[in-house]
Structure formats: C-alpha cells, structure tokens
Amino acid sequence: MQVNVLPLDHYNVASLISESLVVFVSSTAGQGDPPDNMKNFWKFVFRKADAVIDPWLDAFWEKVFSLYPSMAAVIPLREDEPLRIPTEQSVPSQCPLPYPPFPARLVSNCRVTDSSHFQDVRHIEFDISGSDIQFSAGDVVMMYPCNAPEDVQQFCELLRLDPGATFSLRATGSTAVPPRLPQPCSVRHLVEKHLDVAAVPRRSFFELLSTFATNEVEKEKLLEFSSAAGQDELHSYCNRPRRSALEIQPRSFSIASSLLAHPQRLQILVAVVRYKTKMYKPRRGLCSSWFASLDPQAQGEVYVPLWVKKGSLKFPKEKDPP
C-alpha cells in the first residue's frame, strides 16, 4: 500500500474524496484550536462538517445496528425531538472551583514582543501573597475574564437595556440561582462579568434559543440554523456580526514562573488574540484582550480572582532521565 504523510495544509483537500483511508493526527492548541499547519484545511472541513454530520450519523447507526443487533434497543434521538434544557441542578458545574478564587493583585503587564511583531504577547505578574496557592511546573492558573466597558455599553444599547437597572433571581423548583451571580444584580454586572458577548454562537445555541422563541417565524429560522441543512447559512451568519451572548467560561494559562525563583508571585505569558473576519471590526479574544487592557499604573490597584489547577504533566522525581 502506498502511504503519504503530509502536514494538513500541504494536502490538496480536493483529493480527499478519492482517498480510501485517511488518518488525521493533530495536536490542538489553546482551547482545542487548530494548530497553524492545518488552519486552511480546518476552515474547509469546518464549513462542510456540520452539513454532512447528520447523514453520516444516520449511516453510522445503521451500520452499528447491523453489526451489533443487541444494540437495537438504543434509540438515537429523533431530529424533531425537543431539546431538554438542563437545569443548574441536573448539570454538574463545568469547572468546579477547587476553592474560592483568590483576588490576586496585578503587579505588571508588559509586552514582551517587539511592537513591529504581529503577535502581542504579554508578561503578566500577580502578587499572590496572603493566599495558600502552591504550584509547580506544568500547573495552570484559571480565571474568569470581563468584557470591555465599550462592549457592555454597545450590547446594552443594542438590546435597549438599562445597565444601571437591577434584578434578582429566585430559585424555582428545579433551577437554582447561579452561585456566582450576586443578588440583586445589575444589568451592567451581568453583561460585564457573566455573558460572553464576543463568543461565536454554535449550532446548539440556536437550538436552545428556538425553545424560547414565541414568534413562529423566528422559531422556524432558529430551528433551520440548528438543522443539518441550515449549516452553511449558519456559518455565514455567525461569521458576519456575531449576535449572541453566551456564559463566560474560565480561561486557563500555563504558569510561567516558579515559586522558588519568585516567591509570592505568579507569572503568565498571554498571547493577545486578534484576528480578522468578514466583519469590518477585527475580532478580539475576550480574556487576552481584557488582560492587555489592564494597567495597574494608570488604573490604580487591579485585582484578578484566580485559582490554580494541577497540570497533567508530571515530572519525574529523580533528576536523571530514565
């Protein structure tokens, strides 16, 4: 058998259809992002994948049932099956905090790449004195980012919300109040600290939104976006102005310092995410752009609540390599 091994962007995607067997090996970057040498390939596959996944899944189940008749009792979800909206109690917290985040004082935020270089990388240092935070090589620090004040303002204007208005949530029989949300809470606080107004909405988001739609035309459009046939349209809709708000998820950063060399300090290196789409305004990564905007010299003391997660890398206790 003749075998070709190629970096993904060196492979002509048009030949894919005539291959009998293809194995992809990829090490993702960041939060599952494609590495640099497969960006074009991924763009192509991403545009096609959602539109073909449902027919592929049907064929998959057919094959599974013919090979394993005992699985016939498994009933795949119907396409028209209503989405079950998870409640706070039924879904385990996506990222349980090992202990309450520690408000670490931002000591410095310096660009370490030359201003002529395309990538803005920041060296950021926190003061963690007073905490019992311990970390070693390979550990990761986590924190929740905030939206920029101008994005909060724009979001409120678009939705005709008064940022100063306050509201309180009450727990219902099956739904608890989100623990991070203060009671009462202002609209500004909700948008700034809890809603990821810059995120790209995914197919499941539109499916969820359709269950809340009261207008039949809007409901139909949202369902179209969440169907297999609507994927091309959804892709182009989402990559023009992004129109949704998702819950802010914590971001991880590999710790770039040692407590032995810098006691009471925790340092990270952050690459500021900035990229162009069809939109006029360049897209900015939520957390990295927020970091880039923090300036303890100009803004006075800045505190970032953070916590440390053990990394998955384990270094051998003995110094000599095995």
Ligand SMILES: Cc1cc2nc3c(=O)[nH]c(=O)nc-3n(C[C@H](O)[C@H](O)[C@H](O)COP(=O)(O)OP(=O)(O)OC[C@H]3O[C@@H](n4cnc5c(N)ncnc54)[C@H](O)[C@@H]3O)c2cc1C
């Ligand atoms: C264990 C771990 C350790 C990490 N360590 C570090 C670290 O040490 N330093 C560091 O800088 N980051 C690190 N990251 C990544 C970091 O957590 C964030 O994902 C990163 O900073 C971007 O977050 P953001 O909020 O700025 O961007 P987001 O608002 O989350 O936006 C990022 C998203 O933008 C989109 N995007 C980005 N570039 C493009 C493009 N060119 N074209 C189209 N879409 C694009 C992608 O969908 C991407 O997922 C780590 C992640 C993990 C999981």
